[in-house]
Amino acid sequence: MSQIYDRVALIGLGLIASSMFWAIKRGGLAGEVTGYARSQETRDTARRIGLCDRVCDNAAQAVEGADLVVLCVPVGVMGAVAAEIAPHLKPGATVSDVGSVKRSVVEAVSPHIPEGVHFVPAHPLAGTEHSGPESGFAELFDNRWCLLVPVEGSDTRAVAKLRAFWEGLGSNVEEMEIERHDLVLAVTSHAPHLIAYTMVGVADDLRRVTDSEVIKYSAAGFRDFTRIAASDPTMWRDVFLTNREATLEILGRFTEELFALQRAIRTGDGEMLHDYFTRTRAIRRGIIEAGQDTDAPDFGRGKVKT
Numbered sequence: 001m002s003q004i005y006d007r008v009a010l011i012g013l014g015l016i017a018s019s020m021f022w023a024i025k026r027g028g029l030a031g032e033v034t035g036y037a038r039s040q041e042t043r044d045t046a047r048r049i050g051l052c053d054r055v056c057d058n059a060a061q062a063v064e065g066a067d068l069v070v071l072c073v074p075v076g077v078m079g080a081v082a083a084e085i086a087p088h089l090k091p092g093a094t095v096s097d098v099g100s101v102k103r104s105v106v107e108a109v110s111p112h113i114p115e116g117v118h119f120v121p122a123h124p125l126a127g128t129e130h131s132g133p134e135s136g137f138a139e140l141f142d143n144r145w146c147l148l149v150p151v152e153g154s155d156t157r158a159v160a161k162l163r164a165f166w167e168g169l170g171s172n173v174e175e176m177e178i179e180r181h182d183l184v185l186a187v188t189s190h191a192p193h194l195i196a197y198t199m200v201g202v203a204d205d206l207r208r209v210t211d212s213e214v215i216k217y218s219a220a221g222f223r224d225f226t227r228i229a230a231s232d233p234t235m236w237r238d239v240f241l242t243n244r245e246a247t248l249e250i251l252g253r254f255t256e257e258l259f260a261l262q263r264a265i266r267t268g269d270g271e272m273l274h275d276y277f278t279r280t281r282a283i284r285r286g287i288i289e290a291g292q293d294t295d296a297p298d299f300g301r302g303k304v305k306t
């Protein structure tokens with residue numbers, strides 16, 4: 001892999017930024033990587049573990065002379081951070097972000113982007129339930145999608161360069177239109193997280209009644225829910241507050257389906273339940289057959305009863 005940018009600045013040093021840093025180093029994608037995080041504790045940790053070539057004590061210093069600046073902070077503070085760095089951006093630089101929601105980030109950041117600086121929003125579809133500077137690892141983006149969401153007038157050369165950068169980080173890159181991004185992610189990521197949070201909350205309430213049996217005997221499905229529900233509260237609060245409409249739309253549909261299933265259980269409509277589960281099973285198999293689930297084990301393929 002070869003160097004794509006002379007200098008990259010990462011603002012906010014958590015899971016995504018730290019994974020980016022290790023993957024940049026693995027691929028030799030930048031000459032120098034500077035970093036800044038708001039809290040002294042995070043900056044101290046970053047210095048201690050060698051995260052970033054240079055950790056700066058303010059955002060202005062970190063972005064000075066940078067060819068690419070990536071905002072890796074919670075979606076709710078993207079605008080404030082953009083305002084803080086704007087006067088210090090190098091002409092011709094590219095500003096990008098990794099936020100899980102795109103419409104609100106574009107609205108919050110765009111007004112602060114100076115003339116001659118390019119803004120190319122992005123979203124790597126990869127993560128874990130962990131957060132903070134010590135949670136990152138170089139392989140996080142390998143074989144995962146990264147969606148680029150260029151805004152009106154985004155410079156095509158800046159977009160192409162950012163694409164090459166994300167490919168260098170290990171991702172498969174595609175472009176997507178803003179509204180579509182927010183709706184698709186509401187279905188595939190945001191609503192499922194809310195459902196996991198709710199299910200774990202219900203189990204916790206129940207735990208008080210059943211004296212810890214729920215947690216003690218939790219099976220794989222519920223354990224997966226608890227992993228998701230351990231995700232960062234600030235990040236997810238911001239996701240739901242900023243992708244409100246799309247998430248509410250999907251949750252509305254979800255609730256209708258849930259009521260239909262609830263009714264089928266109450267009325268003993270086994271046919272409805274069986275048809276429904278047959279349909280959803282076909283979707284999972286379609287994903288695996290298309291080779292789109294990189295986590296799916298090989299041994300189950302073709303062996304499931306139809």
Ligand SMILES: NC(=O)c1ccc[n+]([C@@H]2O[C@H](COP(=O)([O-])OP(=O)(O)OC[C@H]3O[C@@H](n4cnc5c(N)ncnc54)[C@H](O)[C@@H]3O)[C@@H](O)[C@H]2O)c1
Pocket residue numbers: 011012013014015016017036037038039042072073074075077080081098099100101123124125126127128129130131132133232235
């Ligand atoms: N975690 C995931 O699964 C995941 C996946 C894809 C995208 N994202 C997006 O990436 C972004 C970062 O998420 P993360 O998981 O790395 O979070 P994180 O909590 O691990 O890191 C966020 C960092 O931002 C810093 N920060 C917060 N406010 C700041 C401010 N005003 N100025 C400077 N630094 C500030 C925090 O101190 C922390 O270091 C979010 O926008 C999130 O939506 C997260």
Ligand SMILES: O=C(O)C(=O)C[C@]1(C(=O)O)C=C[C@@H](O)C=C1
Pocket residue numbers: 099100124125126127128129188189190228231
């Ligand atoms: O794997 C996980 O833990 C994630 O939640 C990652 C996940 C997702 O929902 O797929 C979470 C938020 C993102 O914006 C992108 C990826």
